Amino acid sequence: MKFRDGMWLVAEGTTIEYAEQVYSITERADKKALSLLCPTRRISNRGDVLNRSTLTIDIEAVSDGIISVESTHWAGAVRKGPNFELFPDSAPEVEATITTASERTILSAGALTATVAGASQPFRIDFKGANGRVLTDLRERSVGLAYNPPISNMQQTGDMRNIQHHVFTQTTLGVGESVHGLGERFGPFNKVGQAVQLWNADGGTSSDQAYKNVSFWMSSRGYGVFIDTPEKVELEIGSERCCRLQTSVEGQRLKWFIIDGPTPKDVLRRYAKLTGQASSVPEWSYGLWLSTSFTTDYDEKTVTAFLEGMKKAAIPVDVFHFDCFWLKAFQWCDFAFDKEKFPDPAGQIKRMKDSGLCKKVSVWTNPYLGQASPLFAEAAANGYLLKRKNGDVFQWDLWQAGMAIVDFTNPAARTWFQGMITSLLDIGIDSIKTDFGERIPAEDVVWHDGSDPGRMHNYYSVLYNETVYAAMTERFGKGEAVLFARAAAAGSQRFPLQWGGDCESTPEAMAESLRGGLGFGLSGFAFWSVDIGGFEGNPPPWLYKRWVAFGLLCSHSRLHGSDSVRVPWAIDNDDQSDEGATAVLRTFVQIKAKLGAYIQAEAAKSVRDGLPLSLRAMCIEFPNDPTSWSLDRQFMLGSSLIVAPVFEEDGSVEFYLPEGRWTSFISGEVKEGPRWIKEVHRLDSVPLYVREGTVLPLRAEGGEISLKAYGIKAGEVGKVEEIVEGALKEREVTVDEAMLALKKTEVNVDEAALAPKEEEVTVDEATLAPKEKEVTVDEAVLA
Structure with missing residues (x-):
């Protein structure tokens, strides 16, 4: 103002x-x-x-x-609540x-x-x-x-x-100072010159409104x-x-x-202590999520066809998501499958898992009750719903006819709502998409605990997601619960994860989403996702494929749309070429699976230090490079990988490599920074560069893990041992039974880093430990 x-x-x-x-x-x-x-x-x-x-x-x-x-x-x-919980x-x-x-x-x-x-x-x-x-x-x-x-x-x-x-x-504001963060904002990455209002709103990704307003900003001055x-x-x-x-x-x-600070990492670490550190998420959540989409017509047969099609295409689905219309129309939310479409939901979910079509199942919900919901009368009679000042239940016809809002300031309402969530978990549901929570009235309403309506507007998202997350944590245990939330405020990072909301199926909206993810990560959130292909509209095949590359290199990856599906064969008439949508999706699912151990390791550090896993702004890793504070079309996946999504139909892309040697994960080509790079990529490729001095744990299809070193020169192999030993101590490497003895681990040094090329450098048991001594990773390391 x-x-x-x-x-x-x-x-x-x-x-x-x-x-x-x-x-x-x-x-x-x-x-x-x-x-x-x-x-x-x-x-x-x-x-x-x-x-x-x-x-x-x-x-x-x-x-x-x-x-x-x-x-x-x-x-x-009067000091009315709610208040952010500090140093939780x-x-x-x-x-x-x-x-x-x-x-x-x-x-x-x-x-x-x-x-x-x-x-x-x-x-x-x-x-x-x-x-x-x-x-x-x-x-x-x-x-x-x-x-x-x-x-x-x-x-x-x-x-x-x-x-x-x-x-x-x-x-x-100092000369040249830039400002970043303030939640998931879709406009320019640098906020200098902008008027910003922190007020949660359901405005899509193409306006100055935001689903996730976080009252924290980061300065380039440290x-x-x-x-x-x-x-x-x-x-x-x-x-x-x-x-x-x-x-x-x-x-x-x-x-x-x-x-x-002085560094962004120092600032985020302290901010995480102040408002709460992100919680860990289960391993399976990093895989591919496939949705029914929003208003598409589907039933058990449709779901099975989607999953069987993905299995036939050799594209594993880790999570299948039932969006809104698993519920009966006008009865949102009553937490009950539409019996006409899904006569045996518990049985169906068991069959989906037992047949290997997916590992886990997610369903959509929100904190509202339409008047036609069988639960409306019960909730109103028990005082579980937000009221107007005259005592009426607050209702309007926006979204659902006669819709009311659950009052989570009432402990009894929280317990009741958690019971509904638990009933879903009882039939085999593993994750909840906690949609909405933004359009919370700030006038003419009275909250159960006397909270100030203006303060509750943004804070409602924290209460809502905390309520659901607590029920899931009680069932699955700490670090094993995961949501898929849209609304957020400061502190919501404790209840992961969040996705970017309703974007259009355009390259401009993909860029908007990327900017939103960067700002969100700079606001203390470790995990973030986006609707691959865009939510509104029908993405042209080239854009879908480019969005697949972007989405599969976010911390979490979901195929989701509004009135059109996102299974790959529906995008390009089942093009079976090596650059068809099916092949491209398979390629990037495989790349993410190969990076799985790295992603888990970086996730553990992100949770510990208050950092974003992905999207991680370049300035977090390279704060002393002035260019890094302006980069809004690329990001880091963890600390060692640069991703530069392609936004042009002809495959052309321009991105920036900071100082050092960078190796393409896909082609093996090595390039020196700092400089801007122009490349043209096939539809099944994307600029994905590995930082010099990185030892990547890579997972093969059978689950075995090998370690590959990048940018290690001949004569410097001792550095690999140092990095690996440090990595194990920091839990950077996920170690399975095949790696219980380090002498079984071979670390290959990329040929491009060798001088002379004829010299093959590997790290064998002689490097990692005396030949006669077996080095094992004990339970304390694995825990």
Whole structure:
């Protein structure tokens, strides 16, 4: 929201008051916090303290590398929930100090410092990170409050019912600084120049709306900011004042945390501690998911035909997904298969699994109840549904006729809903697609626990997915539950996974989705997926095949559409050539399976460190390369693989390789960076490059794992042993029974890396261990 008209004028219809001076500073007794009293005019005599507003700015050392800043106008405002759960795993210790010198007061949280100017100086708070790096600051006229419509005297604020009140801060954007994250946003990767509203909405992927608004952003200067409120937040990112990032909320308080790096990995690791680390997902979830699509007509016979067709094509399906119409029309959601289409769901699911047609089964659901649902009357009578202020159940005809919303602030409603989920698990369902959760009303509603409707709008997605995830974790165990969710907010990373929502079947929408995935990964989420081929429309065969390459190199991969199916033979009239849709899909399913051990290993590190597995923005791995902060058409899969999807029908693609030697995983060709590369790829190929110094665990069809080294030169084979031993300690290599003795493992060094080429370099038992000694991986490593 803009409060000014250019640099000199206040916006029409607005009154603004700024913190002009730090009048006094109070140290908290534990020496971990400062409270600043900041009047909105400079105080030169006693009379100046009258008829004047103040802002209280509380600064606290929260954790090493994290400082919170909270600006408050009227402290008596009721603090309604919900609130983000901070440090859900445990509150950390912090090494905090307060020092005062030369009219400056410095609060430190480890190496991160906040320096406050004294009363005789203009208002200013400077933030510096490790090694004295300048991060950002709050300068003159950067913290304030605003009234809309404008007020002419303070007496008018006696009745605030028709007056909007905002508080805001403006942190400085440095020269060349870029800003990234804020959830799954589909516009430009760098948010500088944009006005962003954090308000979950079901708007597809071609607008400024987002399903997943996450109040966290990352700066190219090596710090991040988490805005600690689930309510609507409006940001002007260099779009009101070009040199400032303004954050505003309607209310009396605004709190955010500045998180030091110096690297993006450091920032994300600290952010994960603050809001919760992602949970692990089961191994089978990384395979191919096949959906019925949304409005297509299907029954048991259709499902069986899809799966048998995939088996005939030698394309294994790990998860089969039943989308909306497994339920009877108008009865969403009643958690019961449509008996006309699926007379024996439990039996059907068992047959699907027993015959090897798929490993697991997923079904679609949402947190709404249409009036025709057999469960509606029960839920309404028991108080499980959101109500209007007059006591009526909240209903509208958007999506489902007479639709109501489950009130997850009611513990009894949560237990009831979890019982419905458990009933699905009882018949063999393994995963739940938790769709919707964005269009949650913020006016004329009352939540069971008294939560503020404006704050609940975004936070509802957290409650909804937490409820379902808890039921599944109770059944399957920690790390074995997995959702397929659309809506999210800060903290939702604990309940994986999420997918990118409704994209069109166009190359532009594929690029939009990629940008959304990059921003989402920079917001603390480890796992992400996309509807391969696009959701809306019918993808032309060339685009489907290019999207297959993109989608199979995301952390999770699902074929899904709206009113058209995504089985490959339906895309190109069952073209049986080596560049037909069936062959292309088979190729990339095989590539992902071959990389399975690597993906699992990188997933474990991603969960541990708060990193995205895929899509991982290039700047996470190469923060010192300025080009990496602008790359929005390529990504990393884990720490060692670059993926550059192809968006052109002729197969042409341009991408960037950072410094070092890079080897094509598909062709074996070696290229040097840093430089831009132009290539033309067949439909069954994509730029997929391996980082120098990588030892990839590769899984063969039979399950055996071998390790292949990239960029290891002759005479440097000892590095392989070091990498492998370190990898095992870090659980980077998934080890099965065939690898219980390291002497059975052969590590091949790519010929392109050898000098001279005639010298074959392998790592055998003599390299890995004395010949007479067998090295095994014990249970402690495997656990």
